[in-house]
Amino acid sequence: MTQDYGFALARERGIALGPIGHRIVEENELTRVWEVRLAPGEELGFHIHYHPYYVVSLGGGDNEIETIFGKTIATQEPLGHTVYIDEKRAIHKLTNRSDQTYLSRLIEFKAVRWTYDDDPAQARPEAGEQTPEGYAAAFREILEHTADLPWEPKSLKGLYQKMLWRDEETGASIALIKFDKGVGIPNAHAHASNQFMYCLSGKYRYIPTGTTLVAGSFYCNPVGSVHGPTIADEATIFLEIYDGPHYPVQPPWYTDPKDAT
Incomplete structure (x- = not known):
């Protein structure tokens, strides 16, 4: 019918x-x-x-x-x-x-x-x-069994990622991000595109404002908006999406340029 x-x-x-x-x-x-x-x-x-x-x-x-x-x-x-x-x-x-x-x-x-x-x-x-x-x-489809992907360490100790998809031309990406307990982004910063985060587990806090993400929290940070520093009060995993490049310049907490893209 x-x-x-x-x-x-x-x-x-x-x-x-x-x-x-x-x-x-x-x-x-x-x-x-x-x-x-x-x-x-x-x-x-x-x-x-x-x-x-x-x-x-x-x-x-x-x-x-x-x-x-x-x-x-x-x-x-x-x-x-x-x-x-x-x-x-x-x-x-x-x-x-x-x-x-x-x-x-x-x-x-x-x-x-x-x-x-x-x-x-x-x-x-x-x-x-x-x-x-x-x-x-x-x-055309993309299928990733995320449990089979290894956590890749970034050059900030205690921070890891599983890259699920990335557009090399625009810098847009979708990744799983993991912070060990006590690890966070050490400086206030802004992004070169819109950042979207969905917390899968843990507890993650923006220190100046007290904004805290827990399992089920969705967080949107518009391009150019300053936030942080941050800290993971518990081991935390996010699904993180950018609709363009991550940073306007390489931030000081990364020693490897690829970690800023």
């Missing part, structure tokens, strides 16, 4: 679907990072997603999703709010219902591409048909 995602209704109403964000911040063969920026009362018009995606709010409040069928869903997306969408949803639009600007980064994972039964333009090729150019590339 064909599921209705709203394409026929969009054609009937003369609605041309728009982009899922306002501008592309970064893109490579595996990911595409969009900026979404909505002034109070502003809306991002009807659109649909063709890839799983992850949204990180950099500021905002109350938003409203409205599907093409008229169903409305209230959402609250303040600074630091995250959401991962890995299922197809009907055509929809987004409106900022708060009194402050909503800003976010929407990260598409291009290795998976969704098709919709009611969207003829997205039909999969039938058996025996020539595969469209670029079609197979959209389904």
Whole structure:
């Protein structure tokens, strides 16, 4: 049975679907990072997603999703709010219902591409048909069994990483990071791109502010924002994501330049 995602209704109403964000911040063969920026009362018009995606709010409040069928869903997306969408949803639009600007980064994972039964333009090729150019590339996958990867020591004693993915052109990366108890970044510092951290275990503290991350904590540090020094009150493991290069210059606590990238 064909599921209705709203394409026929969009054609009937003369609605041309728009982009899922306002501008592309970064893109490579595996990911595409969009900026979404909505002034109070502003809306991002009807659109649909063709890839799983992850949204990180950099500021905002109350938003409203409205599907093409008229169903409305209230959402609250303040600074630091995250959401991962890995299922197809009907055509929809987004409106900022708060009194402050909503800003976010929407990260598409291009290795998976969704098709919709009611969207003829997205039909999969039938058996025996020539595969469209670029079609197979959209389904390239990366699989890492992290338990099988060794912890690689960095040149700051007591700090280790498992690099899961890195774009050598942009410097963007995804890695597991481990701090031994009592180890931290010794100086205040800023990053050359946005830093996203999800704490998997342990207890990690930003000394000047007392901000403490424990298992389940999500932390977003925007590009150029000064933070630290830090200390791991317990042995701590993070999933750490950068959407560009890590540091503007090599920081003094690393003796190996590759540790700063």
